[in-house]
Amino acid sequence: MRHLVSNSPKPAQATPLNPRRRGIIVGASDGMGATLAHKLVKEGYTLALIARREEKLSSLCAEINTAEGETRALAYVHDVANYDEVPDLLRKIVADLGGLDLVVFMAGVNFPPGLNNYNFEGDRKMIEVNLIGAMAWLSPVAEMFQNAKAGQIVGISSVAGDRGRIGNPGYNTSKAGLTTYLEALRNRLTRHGVNVLTVKPGFVKTEMIKAAQGGTPFAISPEQAAEDIYKAMRKRKQLIYTASIWRWIMLVIQHVPSVIFRRMSF
Amino acid sequence: MKIKMQKTFTQLENFGHSLKAPSYLIKPQNAEDIYEAFRFAKKMGLTVAARGGGRSYNDAALNGGGIVLDTSGMNQILEWEPATGQVRCEPGVTLEQLWQKVLPDSWWPPVVSGTMKTTLGGCLAANIHGKNNFKMGPIGDHVVEFTAVLPTGAEVICSPKKNGDLFYSMISGLGMLGIFTSITLQMKKVYSGLLEVHAWPTRNLKEHLALIEDNAPSYDYIVGWLDTITIGHGQIHATNYLHEGDDPNPQETIKLENQNLPSRLFGVMPKSLLHYFMTPFVNDLGWWGVNTAKYIASLRRHTFRQPHAAFHFLLDYVPDWERSMGRGGLIQYQSFLPKETALQAWTEVLALTKKQGLPSYLGVTKRHRPDNFLLTHATDGFSLAMDFKVTDARRARLRSMLLECDKIVLANGGRFYFAKNSETTAETALAFYGQETVDKFKKLKKRCDPNGLLESDLYRRIFG
Numbered sequence: 113m114r115h116l117v118s119n120s121p122k123p124a125q126a127t128p129l130n131p132r133r134r135g136i137i138v139g140a141s142d143g144m145g146a147t148l149a150h151k152l153v154k155e156g157y158t159l160a161l162i163a164r165r166e167e168k169l170s171s172l173c174a175e176i177n178t179a180e181g182e183t184r185a186l187a188y189v190h191d192v193a194n195y196d197e198v199p200d201l202l203r204k205i206v207a208d209l210g211g212l213d214l215v216v217f218m219a220g221v222n223f224p225p226g227l228n229n230y231n232f233e234g235d236r237k238m239i240e241v242n243l244i245g246a247m248a249w250l251s252p253v254a255e256m257f258q259n260a261k262a263g264q265i266v267g268i269s270s271v272a273g274d275r276g277r278i279g280n281p282g283y284n285t286s287k288a289g290l291t292t293y294l295e296a297l298r299n300r301l302t303r304h305g306v307n308v309l310t311v312k313p314g315f316v317k318t319e320m321i322k323a324a325q326g327g328t329p330f331a332i333s334p335e336q337a338a339e340d341i342y343k344a345m346r347k348r349k350q351l352i353y354t355a356s357i358w359r360w361i362m363l364v365i366q367h368v369p370s371v372i373f374r375r376m377s378f
Numbered sequence: 379m380k381i382k383m384q385k386t387f388t389q390l391e392n393f394g395h396s397l398k399a400p401s402y403l404i405k406p407q408n409a410e411d412i413y414e415a416f417r418f419a420k421k422m423g424l425t426v427a428a429r430g431g432g433r434s435y436n437d438a439a440l441n442g443g444g445i446v447l448d449t450s451g452m453n454q455i456l457e458w459e460p461a462t463g464q465v466r467c468e469p470g471v472t473l474e475q476l477w478q479k480v481l482p483d484s485w486w487p488p489v490v491s492g493t494m495k496t497t498l499g500g501c502l503a504a505n506i507h508g509k510n511n512f513k514m515g516p517i518g519d520h521v522v523e524f525t526a527v528l529p530t531g532a533e534v535i536c537s538p539k540k541n542g543d544l545f546y547s548m549i550s551g552l553g554m555l556g557i558f559t560s561i562t563l564q565m566k567k568v569y570s571g572l573l574e575v576h577a578w579p580t581r582n583l584k585e586h587l588a589l590i591e592d593n594a595p596s597y598d599y600i601v602g603w604l605d606t607i608t609i610g611h612g613q614i615h616a617t618n619y620l621h622e623g624d625d626p627n628p629q630e631t632i633k634l635e636n637q638n639l640p641s642r643l644f645g646v647m648p649k650s651l652l653h654y655f656m657t658p659f660v661n662d663l664g665w666w667g668v669n670t671a672k673y674i675a676s677l678r679r680h681t682f683r684q685p686h687a688a689f690h691f692l693l694d695y696v697p698d699w700e701r702s703m704g705r706g707g708l709i710q711y712q713s714f715l716p717k718e719t720a721l722q723a724w725t726e727v728l729a730l731t732k733k734q735g736l737p738s739y740l741g742v743t744k745r746h747r748p749d750n751f752l753l754t755h756a757t758d759g760f761s762l763a764m765d766f767k768v769t770d771a772r773r774a775r776l777r778s779m780l781l782e783c784d785k786i787v788l789a790n791g792g793r794f795y796f797a798k799n800s801e802t803t804a805e806t807a808l809a810f811y812g813q814e815t816v817d818k819f820k821k822l823k824k825r826c827d828p829n830g831l832l833e834s835d836l837y838r839r840i841f842g
Contacts (some may be wrong), residue, residue: 125839127437128396128709128768128800129777203443206387207424210442210835211399252386260389260400 123158123183126210134209136160138192138249139219141168143318144268147334148216149176151342153184157214160205162188192219192245193237202252214345215253216266217246224280235282242286247293254297257306264307266345267294271312271353274362277378298350307348311341314358330355390440393433394700396707396768397800399442399835401427405451409559412447412527419445419831426529427834428553430497431472435710436800437835438504438552444833447557449499455479456560463565464522469499469558476563477687481632485565486686489517493693499558504797505550505751508690509599509617512745516756518549519749520564526556529827533559547822550751552796554837555826570620571631572683573599579677582610583728586743587721587760589614594745599689604741605669606728606764607662612743613673617689637687656702660767665739706768711738711780712798714746717759719790724762726786731764734779736772738764752819753811755795763798777801796836807840816841 126132133156139145141163149159153176163169169187176185186208190201206212221241223234250265257263272280273287291310298308315321315331332355340354353359368376387400402424406412419426427441429448439446453470460483467476474494476487489508491501502524505516514520523537526548534556536545548555576597580586586602594600599617604610625631658664693699700708715723731737742763746756766776784806787794793810794802808816820841823830 122838122842125437125835125842126397126399126442127777127839128392128394128707129773129780130801131397131773204423205443206400207443210838212443255386256400259386260398262389262398 121183123186123209133157133213134159134211135214135216136162136205136212136253137216137218138162138245139217139268141165141172144313144316144334144337145216145218146172148218148338148341149185151335151338152214153180155342158183158209159185160188160209161185162190162192162201163219164189164191192248193240195244195248198248199252202249202256206256212253212256212263214264214266215249216268216341217249218268219245220268220270222280222283224283227278231282235285238282238286239289242283243289243293246290250293250297254301254306258301258304261305263305264309264345264348265294265297265301266309266311266341268311268313268341269294271314271358271362273312275365275368275373278376279378307345307350309341309344309349310351311344312351312353312358312362313337314353314355314361316354330357330361387443388446390429390432390446392436392438392440392707392800394435394703394708394710394768394800396435396709397437397440397835399437399440401441401444401446403446403448405448407451409525409527409533412557412559413531415445415447416527416529416531416831420829425833426831427837428499428503428557430470430500430503431493431495433491433493433496433500434504434797434836435708436796436798437839438796439500440835441833442835449497449557452559453497458483460485463567464562465565466560466562467498468560469502470497471561472497473501477637478634480565481568481571481637481686482634484568484628484632486568488514488520488564488566490690492691494687494691495694498561498563499553500797502549502558502561503551503553504795505749505754506797507744507746507756509601509744511756512594512600512747513598514566515747515749516550516751516754517563518546518751521545521549522562522564524548524561525559527559528556529829529831543822544826546750547752547819550753550755551819551822552753552836553834554832554841555822556832568619568632568686569622570625570628571633571636571685572620572625573617573686573689574620574624574681575615575617575684575689576679576681577613577615578679579673580612580614583612583724584721586610586612586614587717590743590745590760591717600745602743604743604762605673606731606738606741607666607669611669611673612741615689617684620683631685637685656696656699657704660702660704660739662737665737669739703767704769706770706773708765708767709776709800710763710765710798711783711801712761712763712795713783713787713792714755714757714761714795715759715787715790715792716757719792720760720762723786723790723792727762727783730779730782730786734775736766736776736779738766740765752815752822753796755793757791757793761795796840802840804840804842 135157140161166189173185173187225231269291270287273291276284294310315328316337337354344352384402388403391398404415425444429439429446449470452468454468457466463485491506501517505518507516525535593616597616598619602614604612744761780801
């Protein structure tokens with residue numbers, strides 16, 4: 113865990129008339145995370161950005177802060193699989209930001225084992241980052257938001273969690289677990305005034321898309337995904353697919369009987 | 379006390395419900411606990427702010443992401459001398475506790491705020507004033523002595539004669555130099571539980587200020603109410619203590635049961651529900667109606683006797699009244715202007731609120747005098763406090779209007795008060811305090827708090 117930009121001035125204080133919403137993006141260094149960071153800063157958020165890769169993270173922060181002419185993004189280097197670091201880091205971030213209104217969990221890895229191969233190491237890593245990493249972050253955040261009776265949690269799951277398929281059992285499992293975990297948080301927290309949004313992207317044109325086998329139908333740009341996510345956040349939605357057509361595709365796929373699904377090559 | 383890190387944050391609010399901040403709440407019981415909290419904060423890399431009654435309209439008792447010391451556990455009245463009127467209290471003692479303790483012996487706190495839920499620690503930190511500021515000064519003028527714990531662990535005893543530099547800076551110091559642990563105050567002798575209130579109407583701002591100015595010398599308290607929607611209509615309440623012999627039955631009127639604010643309206647409706655019924659009126663049209671009705675009712679010049687508590691603690695009359703402002707809460711904008719420039723400055727300010735279509739629902743005027751405290755807000759002149767309802771749609775426009783008002787006030791030699799104003803910037807604070815005062819304060823801060831442990835959201839906003 114490292115705090116990078118100690119030399120940039122503290123972000124400005126919130127006041128009643130300039131409330132300055134504050135958020136954390138876990139997994140912000142590139143792809144959808146970086147794009148969403150830009151979008152949220154434009155919409156008025158001050159952000160703590162968390163990622164493993166120091167170089168990308170610091171250049172993203174510098175880019176945002178230079179463009180805005182004030183400190184709007186702070187960088188923290190952290191590997192979400194280092195669960196024990198989370199409570200201290202969360203405390204530090206809330207102190208640095210002066211409050212917290214939003215947490216976006218975006219961190220995700222994908223290690224497709226190949227069609228006829230089995231790779232426990234990869235499976236384990238996917239569960240450790242995609243699922244347990246999310247629980248390590250969102251569990252203390254949920255507690256905090258429940259006490260505050262306010263806040264918003266956004267979890268980036270995937271259409272891959274909607275059905276177990278032949279290509280990547282470990283990834284399917286990690287995302288199915290994440291979807292269920294987010295649903296459970298939602299059921300706990302809605303009554304306390306906290307919104308939990310589950311985002312299920314299909315294909316997004318980022319680094320991770322290279323892991324996809326076969327075609328990438330309906331692939332959208334990270335900008336489009338960030339736009340969809342922000343719109344859903346504003347409306348305090350519970351669940352979105354991006355692109356939205358995936359809702360209908362997955363509805364069909366979820367209803368394919370197992371006897372057929374077993375024989376399909378996708 | 380062994381301080382343990384709380385597992386999670388407590389969400390704290392300001393009095394106006396317009397700003398919230400998560401903090402680790404620690405409830406010290408004594409000076410030792412406070413010092414331990416400082417050591418703990420240093421170890422954890424966190425900052426500390428003190429919170430009394432939480433009655434500041436701004437961010438004075440908030441510390442987002444840091445530690446907040448809730449002094450409500452230190453609320454003992456340690457010594458009370460009915461013969462001399464001196465009282466020694468812990469900092470978490472509220473004005474409510476204080477007046478209820480001293481009034482049965484025919485004493486009254488010399489300076490009180492508009493709500494009795496404030497604590498003495500908070501009152502000293504903000505150096506509050508009452509409706510008698512022009513005559514009695516701020517509360518600091520009635521402090522005989524106080525003790526405090528500094529972040530260095532030092533315990534100091536301060537009075538105007540002893541550690542005078544700390545006395546005149548910790549009072550008004552916004553809790554940023556140390557935490558009060560005991561406060562000795564001189565009470566004011568009274569000869570009745572009642573006050574004599576004279577009420578008369580005013581037709582415009584010029585007449586309003588002139589009447590306050592002319593009448594203040596002959597009264598103990600003076601306060602004006604100004605309709606800032608129509609601009610100009612107003613009312614003045616000028617009030618005197620009763621002299622010995624004026625009250626035929628003082629033993630009866632000083633009884634607490636004759637002071638307490640009634641808990642039911644018309645003897646029927648519990649007042650705790652009243653704020654729900656106010657909500658429909660808290661909009662531009664509704665409040666215009668309320669103000670106009672109030673003005674018409676005040677057209678008759680009249681004099682009446684009123685219990686101390688009823689006269690002073692208007693804000694407690696409707697419990698949770700501030701909730702009637704809706705989800706966004708409210709903010710208060712108070713400016714202090716020299717008597718020479720007040721009329722011109724506020725004419726400009728009120729014209730601006732009218733032009734922007736962002737009227738204040740309540741305007742309250744008072745008469746002030748300068749004092750010797752380092753971060754003083756008072757001046758030889760007047761103050762005007764305006765309440766604004768905060769809504770999402772108005773926020774940005776209201777902010778830019780108030781920043782514009784700040785410029786008008788500064789250009790006219792005015793000042794601001796940090797139990798109230800929530801938007802004042804560091805540049806504005808520097809402009810009215812002056813570089814010399816700010817340097818002096820920062821030097822004292824360095825001396826009392828070398829590690830910079832004491833910080834509130836307010837401190838970071840105006841000195842950050």
